[in-house]
Amino acid sequence: MGVQTPLDEMGSAVPRRPAPAATAPLSLLQRRMWHLCTAYPGTASPIVVIANRITEPLDVPAFTAAVRALADRHDALRTTFTIGADGPRQVIAAPGGLDTEQVDVSGQDDPEASARELVAELAGALLDLDGGTLVRSRLIRLGADDHVWCLAVHHLLADGESAMVLQRDVTALYRGEPLPEPPIGYADFAAWQCANADSDADLRWWAGHLAGVPPLDLPLDLPRPPVKTTRADQVDLRLDAAAAAALDAFARSRRATPFMVLLTALVTVLARRSRQADFCVGTPVAGRLLEETEEAVGLFSNMIALRADLSGEPGLGELLARLRTEVISGLARQGVPFGQVVAAVDPPEDRSRTQLFQVIFSLHTQTAGGAPGLRWQPFGQAAPQILHDLVLDAWRGPDGLDLTLRYDTGLFTADTARGLAAEIAELVRTMPADDGQPVFGAGARHG
Template sequence: MAAPTDTGVDRALAALPEAKRELARLLLASRRPVPARPAPRSGAGPVPATALQARLLRWERHRPGTGTGSHAVRLTGRLDHGRLREALTGVLARHEALRCRISGSPDGAGPLLTVDDTPRLRLARTDLTRHSEATRRKAVRREITESAGTALSPEDGRTSRFRLLCLGPDEHVLVLASHLAVFDGWSSGVFLTDLAAGYRDGPESLAPPELQFTDYTDWQWRWLASPDGATELARRRAGLAGAPAAPPAPGGFERGHLAVRLGRGPGSPLDAALALGAAEGATPFMTLLAALAVVLARREGGTDVVVGTPAAGRFATQLEGAVGQFTTVVPVRIALSGKPSFPELLRRARAAVAEALSNQRLPVDVLCTGGAQPYSVLFALHNYPAVPFELPGIEASGLPGPPARHLELYSPDPAATSACIGLVERDGEIGGTAEFNRRTTAPEDVKALLGGVEDVLRRALASPTAPGITR
């Protein structure tokens, strides 16, 4: 007997009472093979939230404002406030993630994402034109700082808030507060690109992206429950078998921040070490990670090391144009046994990173069940694409914000993470910010980690092929 056509299925679903229609659609979807990559979902209605979103929601209830990120842009030139409002509304309409509510399911199985049909723009305007320049500067700094601590509510759909500070006829600052449950680092570039297009060409020019974040979440849970997902999860867990779980700090978690930098220039081992790494096919991140693994192995007394590294999670090209929270953490396990030389260690690090990054489909909260994470240190060399924000007749420039708060995002249990070192290579320098848990780690400990990395690189350059770089 021939299989029913999609049209026939649609007619059969339409004939069902509304209360049963969505259940029938989900049952039909569960019987279809799950593709290896996300595809547009069939039907509408709520979809399960990701495990990361569920965790962030719990944190938000415990500590309001914890999940808020903030961005600020200075706009110099004649700004059309009406066009800006329309463009912002158009971006919210384009991306389902920015119109989501995260709420509990009726059966208590877990939170659901429900997409509101109509975008709700929350844009406040503050006129500072009559104040002194010093007062205006202070107000901008205060607003940027306070924006990062704004308590947003994913459960009510309040996941973003905008404020336009008017400093003069031709000078404004736009501040965006967004909840990390629906907005990751990559999303900022997508958002600004869309905002510029909407301002320039009108909101009707903003067609929906190829895939929405809700397509991804719907696919992720079905794929994890499929034979392919179960196989990949089991294989990845086997690769981490025997790695001890990082113990949570008895005192819990209290955030600290520290500006960090790796030295470059005359006498610095960094440039030569990165060149040595490149000769072995290692990226700058792999080279620095290999040196960090040596430092951690000495500190922990083990023969291998697991370091967590954030990954964009956009493993399908169609996901690159969507706003959402796709970030995951991939644990990288590097073996240091056998007294390897530094080139040999680089080859091991290169293979370990490639293996870990090939598993970005696995959410860290599912991989590390019960919050038992195999890493206590997170390390990243961020490479978010630079996105020019161009509005007609307006010069736009980013403004520095408060230090990021990523430990809750990157750690199933932040109390088990001692430090998260996030670096960026820019203008010939490598630097950034380290977050650390004050209950277990002091600023001197973070500095010692990075100082140890530079010492390992110096030793590697002095005797590149000598065995025993881990000693």
């Protein structure tokens, strides 16, 4: 849900380094992700996964050659890290391709189940950040003209937009279509961002705006451990096309977006459960504010913290108006790396929860049919583990709205998670017809 900013508003263009270098600093965005990957123990790494089922005749040698060329094209896929006296640095290998592991499960009793296990194994791997392999490609044969390709990339090296770039590029390479060189590599961006990381008015705004925000203190089913863990499960719900259309129409009538309406429903449920009138919800933004980054692969996505103000007994409509202003203000300042925001706010150290916000919300737009030139569909995978207490994902498609609530199983039971998801969905259904209802209800106590 990022917004694009004209290049001249962001300063000079990102230059390519004079000559390819073997190492590069971490970008400011990578520094924040590095902290998240190393500050909390877990059994999996944050991984961006492409998993697609290809249901047409596939020239396997040509496809694996396309994957090798993909790694030669994007330096992020050839990157590992080394840790020295000054901390981590990126190590960029020379072009040399990326091998694709080939697995044939066509003879198994349930080839599809076997393929899902192989995809889940890649998606749930614990990768070695100190020089280890951070990109893996696997092609699984389920039968004649039936394959699953899985590409797993550590989140330090890629984001959701990168996955779209990689899918487009591998298709073009497989078809033998010419591709222009990417304007920059990720190492170029990292060096540029570090050299231009001056404090500015936007950072000062974030520091003032988020000063003193309390953590969200939801009632828990289990004691919060002293150090945050990554255990997770998920609840899935679907709202039909009529409910999704009503949400869209309601958003338009309030000069808002569906994201803002869904955020209002989420914030309302969190406020009612916690009895709090002040807390933050995090949301990712694309972060590709420079033209040169649009076709690059790397970690450009950023996070912004949206502060919910529920003072003065607002109704749902008033809360929507407040959150609309908050979202617009936050997006206008999305270029500040979140790690800098955290450092400026300097919240009290607490390893039992993530900093500034404990809940994340994202709205995605479903796109049909994979990439041109290959007949493929997304191949489902197990939910990745999470560092935050709750993560709500919404997908708006032509047939309705899908909601997935991922939750920390060390804090919440499945019954509680199902109840939270059901409350959010019910508010989405009823808000268009009853936006005057109070957030907290008559006589509610809150801080």
